Amino acid sequence: MTAAVPPTGDGLGDRRVVTLPAVPALGGLYVKGLAGVATSVVGRRLGRGSGALPDVAYEVAGVRADAARLTAYQHLVGESASDALPAGFVHVLAFPLAVAVMTTPGFPFPLVGAVHVANRVEQHREARLDEPLTLRAWSQGLRSHRAGTQAELVVTASDADGERVWTGVSTYLAKGVHLTDRPGPADDPAEERTPFVAPVPTGRWQLPADEGRLYAAVSGDRNPIHVSSLAAKGFGFPRAIAHGMDTAARALAAVGAAHGPAFVWTAEFARPVLLPGSPAVRVARDVDGFAYAVWDARSGKPHLTGTVRPV
Amino acid sequence: MPPTARQAAARATGPAPRRALVLGGNRIPFARAGGAYARSSNQDMLTAALDGLVARYGLQGETIGEVAAGAVLKHSRDFNLTRESVLGSSLAPTTPAFDLQQACATGLETVVSLANKIRLGQLESAIAGGVDSTSDAPVAVSDRLRRALLEASRARSAGARLAALAKVRPRDLAPATPRTDEPRTGLSMGEHQALTTAQWGISREAQDELALASHQRLAAAWDAGFFDDLVTPYRGQTQDGNLRRDTSLEKLAALRPTFGLALDTPATMTAGNSTPLTDGAATVLLGSESWAAAHDVTPLAAVVDAEAGAVDFVHGVDGLLMAPAFAVPRLLARNGLTLDDFAYVEIHEAFASTVLTTLAAWESEQFGRERLGLDGAFGKVDPARLNVHGSSLAAGHPFAATGGRIVATVSKELHRARVAAPGGPPIRALVSVCAAGGLGLTAILEAA
C-alpha cells in the first residue's frame, strides 16, 4: 500500500534536489531503463537488488501542459476537453520525472518489467493549462514483498506560489527481485485482500486493440508491453495490455464532476486488461464518495479497484 | 418558496392558458430496418408523413404556425431536417419549422413544446413529429481520417495539404458506424435494461406475455380499421412491418435471450420481448380551439401537462430507462391525480421489461417510500388500460417517431371514448416514454 505524503511541506526529507532544466524525454529514459534490465539480469540471477533507494529528488519548474496533448488525453479517457488538467493528466505530465528517478544509477530494480500495483493521487485543487507547475519526483518506501520488491514513486506538483496542487504516489513491484539486506515480507494486513466479488455493473468499456498505442501517444509512456503484443509476450502476457493509469483515469472520468476539485483518487491494479478488451465496470457512490471496480465480465476476476473520495 | 409551490402559485394566480388540442395524426407504417424504407432518408419519410397529414386534413398550401420534428440518428446534412421536409411537402413554404432532439422522447417533446406554445398563444396551429431510419443511418469516417481531412481543408498550401493527408493510414479508412451504446457507460440499452430487469426480478414469462399482448392488440386495431385515419402507406408498406400476427407464447418462449447473458441472473430478454430496429415517421396535428373550429377539425384530445425526468444510471443509482417511474408521480401530484384517474396508460415498450419494471416500481412499497417520498406504493395500472392498441414491441420503434405514434393513437382512442360517453367525467390518458441518457418524458392527455 502507498504511504501518505504530507499535503504540506515538501516531504523531501533529506534528499538531494537536482533541478533539471526541463522534463526529460521519455525515449532516452526507456533506453536507460532497458539497459537497466540488462544489468539487473545479473542481479536477478543473483536474486537480489541493491539495498537502498537513491537519495535524490528531481525537480523541474515552469512546466506547462500542451493544449493539443491535453485535449487528446481528455478525449481518450472520457473527460470533456477543458483547460482544467485531469488528475490523471498531471500524472502523465510528471511521469518522465518519476521514470528519471527509477533510472537513476543505484535504483534497486529496473524500470521495464516493474509492475504498477497501486496508485494514489491527492488533488488539492484543479491545476490549469495556463499555469506553470513545479514538479518534483523521488522514491520512497522500498520494501520486500512476497513476490519481490516494491517501491513508491512520489510526484508532487506545486503552483507558482509554492502551494501544493497535486500529489501522486505510484507503487511499483519488481517481481522476483529480492533485497539482500532486508528481511522477507512482513505480514502486511493490507495485503490480505478480501476476495473480489463482481458487483452489478454500471457499464462496459470497449478498449480497442490499439488502446495502448493511443494512450502511449497522449501519455508518452511507450512501455513496449502496452504498444506491442510481441513485446508483451516477452513479458509473459498473451497480448498487449492497457496502461493501468488509462483504466484508472477512465474510472475517474466516469465519476464525473461529482468528485469536485479536491479529492483522493486511488487505484489498485490486480490483473491487467488485455487488448482489445471489454471489461465490465462499476462506478457508483459509496458511503463517502465513489468506489469503482473494473473486472473481466466473463471470469469475474478484477482488473482494478479504487475509490474517489473527498479530501 | 420551493419551485413546485411557486409553480402552483403562478398557476393559481396567472391567467388560465388556452387549451392545446390534438387534432389528428398521420404516420407511415413502421418498417423493419433494411425493409421497405431501406433506401428512404429521414427527410423522405418525414415528408411522406407530413404529406399524408396534409392530405387527411386538407392543409395543402396552408401556413401552419410551426412544425417541430427530429431524428435520433441524423446525418450532418440534415441540420434543418424539419424545415427541409416542410419545403418538400404540400404545406405552404411559409411554414416555419425547427428541429428538436431528445433521444427516444423526441417525438413526445415536440408535442409538448408545441402544445405549450399554443397554450401561451404563440401559435394557433402546429405539427409535431419525428422520424428515424436505422437503414439509412449516418456512417462516419474514423476520427483520424476526419481530423486529417479537416486539417487538409484548412491547409493553405498544397504541401501542407499533402502532409495532412499523408497522416492517413489504411486502417483509418474503415468507417465508424454509429453506436447506440450509452456513451458514458459503453453498455447498450438492452444491457442496461437487463440490469434493471434483474434488479426488479422481472420474469421471462411476464415479458413474453406483454409482447404477445402488444402484437395481438396491434393486429386487432389494424383489423378493425383503427389506423385507417392514422396511417398512410408508403413505398408499398401498408401495415407495420414488425407486427407478427402469428406469434404465440410458445414461439416467444423459444427465442434465445440476447441481453444480460453476462449477468449471474437468468437472461430473460429476447428479440421477441425487445423492440427491433425500425424505420418510420409520425406526425401530430395540434391546434387551438379557434383554429380547429375555423378548419372544421374535431379536436380529439387536449395536452394537459407534461413532466420530464432523468436518473443517474452512470453511477448505477437507477436503471437507464427508469426516469418515467419518477416523472409520472411528480406529474400526477402536480395535477392532483392518481393512476386510477386514467382510462388509458401508454408506456412506450422499449423492452417489455421497461414497462414491467416501471409498473413494479410503482407497485413497490419500498420504492414508493424511499425513492418517491410517498407513504407507500405509488399505485397499480390496470393491464386492461395499458397500451390498448399495442405499442412499440409490435409496431416497432423508429426512435423519434414513437412519441407521435403514441399521441395520435391514444388521442383518437380518447375521442372515441368521449363520443361513446358524451358529457361524462374527464377521460384521461397517461403517456410515458423512456429515452437514452436516463431520460424520461411523460404527459397527460384528456379527451376533448
Place this chain on the structure above:
Amino acid sequence: MGDRYLDLVNHGFAAKVAKQLGLPRPVPLRRYVPGQPLVDGPLLVLGAGDDADAVARLLSGPAGGAGGPVLDGWDLDVHRRPTAGARYAAVVVVLTGLTHPSQLAEPMLAAGSVLRELASAGRIVTISRAATAADAPAVAAARQGVDGMLRSLAKELRGGSTANGIVLADGVPVQAAAAVALLRFLLSRRSAFVDGQLLTVDSEAGTLPTDWDRPLAGQVAVVTGAARGIGEAIAATLARDGATVVAVDVPAAGEQLAAVANRVRGTALQLDVTAADAGARILEHALQRHGRLDVVVHNAGIMRDKLLANMTPDRWESVLAVNIGAQLAINEALLTSGDFTAAPRIVALASTSGIAGNRGQTNYGASKGGVIGMVRATAPLLAPFGGTANAVAPGFIETDMTAHIPPVTRQIARRLNSLQQGGQPVDVAETVAFLASPAACGFQGRVLRVCGQNMVGQ
C-alpha cells in the same frame, strides 16, 4: 398509357403509308382546357321553328344578355344556312318539330352538304324529341329515325369529329338547364371521346352555372377509388371545375391517395367502400370537414375475369361486392341520413361490358349492369330533393388496367370504335363532371357512354 400506332400514323412517312393502305388513321383528340373558346369557328344551326330560333339565340346572343341564365348568350358566330366556303366547327340540327320521317331530309341533307368542310374535331349535335308509344306512329318514326341516323352519321365522321344527340323527353323545353348544359358539353372538348350517343333530358330540374369553367364551384364531391387511373382523373377534373374533393380509396392505396388529395387540394379518406359503415364515414367526413355533400362518384371497382365455367365464389363475390354492393349500401346510408338532400347527385361508373357484355366478365358484367339498374331506380328517390343519379359507361380507356391486356388484343380493342383509339381517363372524368354538375339534375337514371362509339352494344 401510350398508343404508339396513333403517334405513328400522324407523323411523316408512316402517315402516308397508312393512308394508301387504307389503315385506320385516328387523330389525336383535343381535350378541354379552361378558358379556351367553346368552338373554333362558325356554327351552323339547322332546322326551323321556335326551338331552332331559341338555340340559335342562345349560341349567338351576347354574353350576359337579358332573359335569365338560360338565354344568356354564348356570343358565337352562328349561321342559319350553309354559306359557301365556310368551315364549320359545329353543326346543330334542331329536329324537335318533326312529325314525319320525310321531314328529316331537308335539315340532314343541308348538314351533309357541309360535312366535307367540317373543321377537324368538329361537332354535330342533334336536338330531337323522344319517341314514345303515345306518339302518333309517324311522329314516333321520325323521332326514332333520328337515333339511327345519328349513330350512322357518327360512324362516318373522321378527324376526331363526333356526332351526338340531345333527346328531350315529352314536355321538356329546349331551354331546360340539362339540355343547355348538354349542348355545351357536346360542343365542347369535354366530350372528346363521347361519340354516337343520344342522351335524354328527363326534366327541367337543374341549375346552370354562373361560370361555365367552374360549374362545381362551392360543391363538395366524394370520389371513390380516387387513388389512381380514372378515379384520379375524376378527382382532378371535379377539382378543376371548382369542387372540393374528398378522395376515397382503400387504406392500402393511401400513399397514392394522399398524393391525389394534395394535388387537387382536397382531403384523403382511407376507407374500404365495402365496410359496413362506409356510407356513414363518408358522410361524416364530408359534413364535418367540408360542411356539406353534393356529389358522390362511385368509381371504385375491381375486375376478376374468369369464364363462368371456371368462376370461383371469391372472384364472383368480391367483384359484386365492390362494384355494386358497396354503391347500394353507401347510397342507402346517404339517402336515409337526411343530410344528402340539397340537389344531391350520384354518378356511378358502369361499363360497356355491362351493356354489351364481354367474354370472361360475367361477374363484372353483372356488377356493371347492376349499376345501370341501380341509377335508374335511385334517381327517382333523389328527384324529390332536386337530385339525381346517373351512370357513365367507359369503353376502352388507356389505364393501368387496360395496359395489362395482351398487346395485339389491346391494339384491336383500341381501334374498335369510331374514333379508332382508346380514350383517356380524363375523357371519362369530363363526363362524370358533367353529370355531377348542378345542371345535370335533369337527367334521371341515364347512362352516358364514353367509348368513342364502340362497335359493341348500343
